[in-house]
Amino acid sequence: MMMMERKNTILIVDDEEIIKKSLEEVLKDEYNILQAENGQVALDMLAKHAKKIVVIVLDMVMPVMDGLTFLEDFRNHQEYNNIPVIVATSNEDEGVEQKCLEYGVWDFVMKPYNPILLQFRIKNVIDKSRMLMSERDPVTGLYTKLKFYQKVRQMLAEAVGQKFAFVRIDIDRFKMINNFYGVQEGDKVLITIAQELIKISAVFDYFVYARLENDVFACCLPYEEENIEILANDLQLNLKKVNKDYNIKVSCGVYVISDYNMDVSEMYDRAYLAAKTCKGKFVQNIAYYDESMIEDMRQEQFVINAVNKAIEEEQFVVYLQPKINLVTGKPYGAEALVRWMHPTKGMIAPAEFIPVYERNGIIGRLDQYMWRKVCALLRKWLDEGKNPDPISVNVSRVNIYNPHLVKILNKIITEYRIPPQLLNLEITESAFMEDQSLVMKTVKRLHDLGFKIMMDDFGSGYSSLNVLKDMDVDYLKIDMKFLEEEKTFNGKGEKVLTSVVRMAKWLQLPSIVEGVETEEQVDFLKCIGCEYAQGFYYAKPMPVVEYEMYIAREKKKEEQISKNENADMIGELWNTRSSVSILFDALDVPIAIYEYRNDKIELLRSNNLYEEYINIENEELMKQEIVELKKKIKRALVGNLDYELEIERFKKQYCVLAKVLGQRENTWIIMVTYLEILNK
Ligand code: C2E
Ligand code: MG
Ligand code: MG
Numbered sequence: 001m002m003m004m005e006r007k008n009t010i011l012i013v014d015d016e017e018i019i020k021k022s023l024e025e026v027l028k029d030e031y032n033i034l035q036a037e038n039g040q041v042a043l044d045m046l047a048k049h050a051k052k053i054v055v056i057v058l059d060m061v062m063p064v065m066d067g068l069t070f071l072e073d074f075r076n077h078q079e080y081n082n083i084p085v086i087v088a089t090s091n092e093d094e095g096v097e098q099k100c101l102e103y104g105v106w107d108f109v110m111k112p113y114n115p116i117l118l119q120f121r122i123k124n125v126i127d128k129s130r131m132l133m134s135e136r137d138p139v140t141g142l143y144t145k146l147k148f149y150q151k152v153r154q155m156l157a158e159a160v161g162q163k164f165a166f167v168r169i170d171i172d173r174f175k176m177i178n179n180f181y182g183v184q185e186g187d188k189v190l191i192t193i194a195q196e197l198i199k200i201s202a203v204f205d206y207f208v209y210a211r212l213e214n215d216v217f218a219c220c221l222p223y224e225e226e227n228i229e230i231l232a233n234d235l236q237l238n239l240k241k242v243n244k245d246y247n248i249k250v251s252c253g254v255y256v257i258s259d260y261n262m263d264v265s266e267m268y269d270r271a272y273l274a275a276k277t278c279k280g281k282f283v284q285n286i287a288y289y290d291e292s293m294i295e296d297m298r299q300e301q302f303v304i305n306a307v308n309k310a311i312e313e314e315q316f317v318v319y320l321q322p323k324i325n326l327v328t329g330k331p332y333g334a335e336a337l338v339r340w341m342h343p344t345k346g347m348i349a350p351a352e353f354i355p356v357y358e359r360n361g362i363i364g365r366l367d368q369y370m371w372r373k374v375c376a377l378l379r380k381w382l383d384e385g386k387n388p389d390p391i392s393v394n395v396s397r398v399n400i401y402n403p404h405l406v407k408i409l410n411k412i413i414t415e416y417r418i419p420p421q422l423l424n425l426e427i428t429e430s431a432f433m434e435d436q437s438l439v440m441k442t443v444k445r446l447h448d449l450g451f452k453i454m455m456d457d458f459g460s461g462y463s464s465l466n467v468l469k470d471m472d473v474d475y476l477k478i479d480m481k482f483l484e485e486e487k488t489f490n491g492k493g494e495k496v497l498t499s500v501v502r503m504a505k506w507l508q509l510p511s512i513v514e515g516v517e518t519e520e521q522v523d524f525l526k527c528i529g530c531e532y533a534q535g536f537y538y539a540k541p542m543p544v545v546e547y548e549m550y551i552a553r554e555k556k557k558e559e560q561i562s563k564n565e566n567a568d569m570i571g572e573l574w575n576t577r578s579s580v581s582i583l584f585d586a587l588d589v590p591i592a593i594y595e596y597r598n599d600k601i602e603l604l605r606s607n608n609l610y611e612e613y614i615n616i617e618n619e620e621l622m623k624q625e626i627v628e629l630k631k632k633i634k635r636a637l638v639g640n641l642d643y644e645l646e647i648e649r650f651k652k653q654y655c656v657l658a659k660v661l662g663q664r665e666n667t668w669i670i671m672v673t674y675l676e677i678l679n680k
Helices: 017-027 039-049 067-074 094-102 115-133 145-158 174-181 183-201 225-242 264-276 291-305 307-312 350-360 363-383 405-416 429-434 436-449 465-470 481-485 492-506 519-527 544-564 567-574 579-586 608-614 619-639
Strands: 008-013 031-036 053-059 085-089 107-110 164-172 208-213 216-222 249-256 286-288 316-325 331-342 346-348 391-395 423-428 453-458 475-479 511-514 532-534 591-597 600-606 643-649 652-664 667-677
Touching: 008 017, 008 039, 017 031, 017 115, 031 039, 039 053, 039 067, 053 067, 053 115, 067 085, 067 094, 085 094, 085 115, 107 115, 145 164, 145 208, 145 216, 145 264, 164 174, 164 183, 164 225, 164 264, 174 183, 183 208, 183 216, 183 225, 216 225, 216 264, 225 249, 225 286, 249 264, 264 286, 264 291, 291 307, 291 350, 307 363, 316 363, 316 544, 331 350, 331 363, 331 544, 350 363, 363 391, 363 405, 363 423, 405 423, 405 436, 423 429, 423 436, 429 436, 429 453, 436 453, 436 465, 465 492, 475 492, 492 511, 591 608
Parallel strands: 008 031, 008 053, 053 085, 085 107, 249 286, 331 391, 391 423, 423 453, 453 475, 475 511, 511 532
Antiparallel strands: 164 216, 164 249, 208 216, 316 331, 316 532, 331 346, 591 600, 591 667, 643 652, 652 667
């Protein structure tokens, strides 16, 4: 099959039908022809077809709108800048010709047309404009990157001794304009910037500027802080004029040139590094480059380059931070947080690498690595016969939008034989907001598999209370920092947190508040009915081994606490008619209950046998015994352990057993039993 060669399009503007026809005859083999019978029609056609028109052949004398009036309008359109115009003259008026040249007309042909000559002229201007076009951006008519870099070099060489700044200008949220309002509106914004740059250029002796790509412009101008401010403000003000609803912002990254021999592309890089620091911030729209930015970039590069090896060598380690059930006061599960144990740099905190990995997608891999590690750990605990509480892992934005996420998670839990309810998934609130319906679909599929979902960092983004009801999640995580931002703990923030927790409760969504650091915070959270807390107040994120010890310790405490529940029984003991009292008296061993408080020990109650055997009437003996008891009991209390002691009484050996029955503040209740050791 033969390939059709694309023909260039020529616009012929002439009112005489015969001339248009004859021109079409001559040119139609080589070009597509558009025809307009006057200047106005030609302008309308340009509005539609400007992108494909390569030359305009323009008659001067026409009804409705003549050639000169057309040119006047035409040259005001930046976007037509690259289209050459050839004017057909009858040579009767030199003034017209001069005007045409002022308007930027490329060439003239005499009427009546000489077809051969016209063909040559058209070909010439097309070739020439092609050459120029590579130097000019078709939308704005500004220099393109390469030409701009040359011009900057030239200017700096010319203006030796002057101080210059290289400014990179970009438009925040430009993509949004293109997406929501269409490319034409986007182009309008670009052209507005270009026109403003042209205006500003008139103010300075030295000023070169260009559109480098998409929404990125650059300029190089004599450096003074004021100049940069004027530039940024003018651009911003004019953007507002396009449409004040667009809510777009220009940000300027500035490199004040210190090394004039540096490649211009490197100057650009520095301005870009600076620009990155103001992107996304609402107020600040000018940022200056400083040397530390290069350091940050190097650090970022290091973090990226090192990742493969770090994963291979398992330098990333799971740390666990317990969550506490505020109702029972007991730990309930933990969050897995990554730590990077670098062989030479030591421990690196997530803040140093997670944001970098989020920016370039590497986080997807790191997440999965962490999920595996956590599943392996859960498997180990299950194999050891422990009954582990759920561990939550973070699922970054990249993974939420990964179409294979559900499959990947399913594969991992199957491989390690982990019940899905043991692996909770924390998804950050902002990920929910970006594409709600897609995230909710994923969440639904994860629920179907049995996973529990926590919405992480609630309140940090732009979600409102209202969205909560549409989010089918199982837990809400709220960062305490959220309160700090509201400044006063006793002010608004407290109220907001209260209503968030209440609303969540109403939706049967338990809240976990993280970043809890003080006792007051804990009291407040308990008071508003928050279910779980996580924070340094309870425990910092810790290595797995430490976490295992922590859990073991907590288990032990729990047992102790259940001992304290004996307090009820002690209450019963004071009541001589209670069944416990009767049982106590009927026991076949001497038993006494002592209270230990402020270093004093006091007998509260003893049974009949005790009184008989131990003879509490004998004060001397009792004193001795109390001294002994005190020593032992104190030791026992420090370790909270039961203890034994052997004593001699009435020439008999007794083994004294003491057991802490309960404790309230600084008072311990101790049960002491005397068992006779039979002589062999
Ligand atoms: P996050 O998921 O919101 O985790 C909570 C962060 O708060 C942790 O920081 C934790 O150490 C810190 N934190 C806990 N209690 C307190 C407290 O009382 N006070 C203060 N000031 N901070 C507290 P960390 O470990 O530095 O992690 C920071 C963030 O990095 C995490 O925020 C999470 O977004 C991300 N991250 C950490 N590990 C992973 C991971 O394995 N995968 C992914 N995708 N992200 C992770
Ligand atoms: Mg988290
Ligand atoms: Mg969080």
